[in-house]
Amino acid sequence: MREAVRTILECVGEDPDREGLLATPDRYAKAMLFFTQGYQQNVRDIVNGAIFHEGHNEMVIVKDIAIFSLCEHHLVPFTGKMHIGYIPRNAVIGISKLPRIADLFSRRLQIQERLTKEVANAIMEVLKPQGVAVVMESSHLCMVMRGVEKAASTTITSCVLGCFERKEKTRNEFLSLVGVNRR
Template sequence: MDAIVKNFPLLDDASGRPTQKEAEEAVRVLLRWAGDDPEREGLKDTPARVVKAYKELFGGYELAAEDVLGRTFEEVAGYDDMVLVKDIPFFSHCEHHMVPIIGKAHVAYMPNGRVLGLSKIARVVDIYARRLQTQETMTAQIARAIDETLAPRGVAVMIEAEHMCMAMRGVQKQGSTTLTTTFTGSFQSDPAEQARFMTMLRGFK
């Protein structure tokens, strides 16, 4: 056990996260593995830049959806119909290859006496997007967070995204889009509500 501890020094915090220095060294290792020289002029500052970028790209690990969704509004003048926020742009990273997922999310819920500030929904999408993800997991996480925090009559989430792990490597099929959905409550139990969600989403009259 002592040997294992000694091989992983200078942990950043009690969670076991490596220090920035260790993260930068890991980037240097990858640069050497790719066949380049991390000491050449163009790459000298790359490790620090990558670590700084990763801190932003994966900032969702530092945030909790419950904190974002904690404030709600009850003065809604009796409004109890669907609230839909569509075309929320996001980027994420595939947990299998750590390459980008680029897409948009559509989120709807049926109020049950309380509503959310609309920006809160977009922020929840960002929280889960800024983590290593699969699209299926992210779709379910957004729906679950809203369902458990707001307790609405139902939640509907659809995500449309292009996966760079398909476009840049492997089958290399550019422009292929993946759709995922999660429904809870009235959206899950009533096919008519699902159909209305899809109709509103596509902008049909």
């Protein structure tokens, strides 16, 4: 990877041997491995048995989860926040596991639509709740710094499964609680 970065620097007209860039290929390779560490992780290891049979069957929401990912089309960041809700089927998951699941999938080359769906599907699979809802709002640097150059634009995606998909009232309650219906 270091040699590839060195080549990229040369291709954009830089001298990879100048003082400020000498360590850039190594720094970039380390950063890229960190940004994509989700490829080395799996949901079962992250959950690590943190599913508890509490008999709880009301909505659980973790909102405003900071998300950082790389757009697979341009390899530039997109950042935002994710809201995750689920309705248990008598079992709950440790609440810290929801942001960890979101991080696992965001630390891969992504598009926001797939990221939203992967998080919802993973929670549905590992917890088997009555339903899962995930909403994500992000700013994409591929739209901000290049292309249409619209700095204030955001993209909102959602994935609703189970009772959130079937029951409009349940879906609307979730959207209201995470603040999506306030605009």
